[in-house]
Amino acid sequence: MFYTLTANPAVDMTVTCPPLIPNENIRSVTSSYTPNGKGLDVSYALKKFGVDSVALGFFAGFTGKYIVEETMNMGCLCRPVWIDGITRINSYFNDGENEYGILNAGAPLTPEGERELYKILDTTGDLECLIISGSLPPKASRYFLDEVIDHAQDRGCDVILDISSDKLKTLAAKKPLLIKPNHHEMKAIFGVPVNTDDEVRVAMKMAHDIGVQNVLLTRGSRGDAYFSNGEDIWYAKREFNINLVSSVCAGDCTLAAFILKWYHNRENVEEALKLALATGANVAESVGLGDFGRVDEYSRRIAVRKLERK
Ligand SMILES: O=P(O)(O)OC[C@@]1(O)O[C@H](CO)[C@@H](O)[C@@H]1O
DSSP states (O other): OEEEEESSOEEEEEEEOSOOOTTOOOOOSEEEEEEEOHHHHHHHHHHHTTOOEEEEEEEOHHHHHHHHHHHHHTTOEEEEEEOSSOOEEEEEEEOSSOEEEEOOOOSOOOHHHHHHHHHHHHHOTTOOEEEEESOOOTTOOTTHHHHHHHHHHHTTOEEEEEOOSTTHHHHGGGOOSEEOOBHHHHHHHHSOOOSSHHHHHHHHHHHHHTTOSEEEEEOGGGOEEEEEOSSOEEEEEEOSOOOOSOOTTHHHHHHHHHHHHHTTOTTOHHHHHHHHHHHHHHHTTSSTTOOOTTHHHHHTTEEEEEOOOO
16 A cells, blocks of 8 residues: 655645735635645555555644545545644745745654654554655654654665655655655756756666665656656656646646556656646646646646666
8 A cells, every 4th residue: 555644734725816916915816725745645656546656744723624525535544643723824926927835844743753653653454655745844753754664664664755854865765765856956966967868877876876776857847757667767748738727736747647557567667757747737727736737738748858878
């Protein structure tokens, strides 16, 4: 069974509005409030593909209650750890020209909360693959992620990381099965750009050298991605334009789709990349995750090639 961990979930408030004007109030055109957080998004996307997972995370207050209820309403399994405070609300604005995001800190984590999570990881019956996504809440202990990975790996569980913290560099030594940085994160973590095939080769090698088994590198609005398994590197690109509404959950759904096709069939890189980019593109065309209505059609319009070995 797939498990996702969202240590710092959020209600996303997504607003479309006329251009923002300093020191003036403007009225929004549309607004919506959706249960989110990177790991939860992975669980929701898997569910849309008909695959169950268990969503783990720390939840607090009325917003936490809303997320857990909505998660269950979607038919997703969820094992919340309740903490004090209020789960954050993140705000995203699209003024027709640009996207803006304001991300809040989240409810502070407690040692008791952390221990409760470790207990779930130690005792749950079917822990096969844990996808750890997103930021950490305030007051998370210094070695929280190290501990989470240790508890999971002690159970023989694979670990996938989608975190932007520079902790990723040290966590790589624990040999995660897969990491999913975007181009900004890859540059921040390894200090090298990833604009060309050759630059990507260098960055991928750096990731593998420090312990990462597989890397899915996404490049946001460019609509392309690279995947490296340590032996070969594939490049995938969408061959169509999208009608951008909100790119906010696109990366999480890209990851979910990739895992879905690749986790149980590691040879299936090409198909996995096609579904991943198609899903990300379709999600960016709606608020939240959308209905995945064009994923099949888009999958047929993703070009994939293997890079020459050097
Ligand atoms: O602060 P984090 O955890 O890095 O990111 C949180 C977040 O931006 O990630 C999701 C999109 O990926 C949003 O639903 C959510 O608001």
